Amino acid sequence: KQEVTQIPAALSVPEGENLVLNCSFTDSAIYNLQWFRQDPGKGLTSLLLIQSSQREQTSGRLNASLDKSSGRSTLYIAASQPGDSATYLCAVRHSFGNEKLTFGTGTRLTIIP
Amino acid sequence: GAVVSQHPSWVICKSGTSVKIECRSLDFQATTMFWYRQFPKQSLMLMATSNEGSKATYEQGVEKDKFLINHASLTLSTLTVTSAHPEDSSFYICSALGDRQGDYEQYFGPGTRLTVT
Numbered sequence: 001k002q003e004v005t006q007i008p009a010a011l012s013v014p015e016g017e018n019l020v021l022n023c024s025f026t027d028s029a030i031y032n033l034q035w036f037r038q039d040p041g042k043g044l045t046s047l048l049l050i051q052s053s054q055r056e057q058t059s060g061r062l063n064a065s066l067d068k069s070s071g072r073s074t075l076y077i078a079a080s081q082p083g084d085s086a087t088y089l090c091a092v093r094h095s096f097g098n099e100k101l102t103f104g105t106g107t108r109l110t111i112i113p
Numbered sequence: 114g115a116v117v118s119q120h121p122s123w124v125i126c127k128s129g130t131s132v133k134i135e136c137r138s139l140d141f142q143a144t145t146m147f148w149y150r151q152f153p154k155q156s157l158m159l160m161a162t163s164n165e166g167s168k169a170t171y172e173q174g175v176e177k178d179k180f181l182i183n184h185a186s187l188t189l190s191t192l193t194v195t196s197a198h199p200e201d202s203s204f205y206i207c208s209a210l211g212d213r214q215g216d217y218e219q220y221f222g223p224g225t226r227l228t229v230t
Contacts, residue, residue: 031217032217034219041226043206043221043224044157045221046218046219046221049218093217093219100147100159103156106156
């Protein structure tokens with residue numbers, strides 16, 4: 001059974017700092033991995049999607065990497081801003097089609113102005 | 114990016130009544146949609162997977178007669194909470210699976226907060 005873990009569970013950093021969120025998964029036979037953010041009382045916003053054949057994806061100040069063989073992904077946020085405060089979730093999909101995502105435990109990020 | 118809408122965004126109902134929540138993919142067709150519920154400060158819990166034109170697949174422990182799911186078209190899925198009770202109060206989030214060139218990216222709606230009094 002796939003297990004997805006995110007470390008740390010909570011993180012507070014001053015505004016402007018670069019930071020890294022970690023995601024690890026036990027079964028490396030994945031199809032793709034997604035990073036999401038969730039603001040309090042809201043749904044999930046998809047940030048980045050990495051296919052199993054890719055090593056990284058970038059969107060603005062966000063960069064996600066994937067090392068499938070070691071079961072790890074990282075989300076790098078550059079020049080953090082207070083608006084980045086949210087809970088960040090990673091999730092893996094095992095195969096194409098309708099198989100469900102397995103979510104990580106989440107990292108609650110607070111950017112201190 | 115692709116957009117998924119939910120309606121209503123919040124609803125208050127009396128115990129014993131039924132509530133219907135709609136989930137629409139606005140700019141893409143979704144053969145597969147998912148329904149989740151989330152309790153405060155907890156992660157999402159998958160309730161069921163629905164495929165257009167067929168019966169939904171429920172996760173273990175989810176009562177299919179209580180949470181009725183209908184995926185009537187490629188852009189619409191509905192969740193009906195029947196005979197709602199206070200313990201059904203939760204945040205319900207739907208998600209649609211988009212397939213653009215085999216990417217299989219999942220998009221989430223903004224959620225519906227249900228309060229049963």
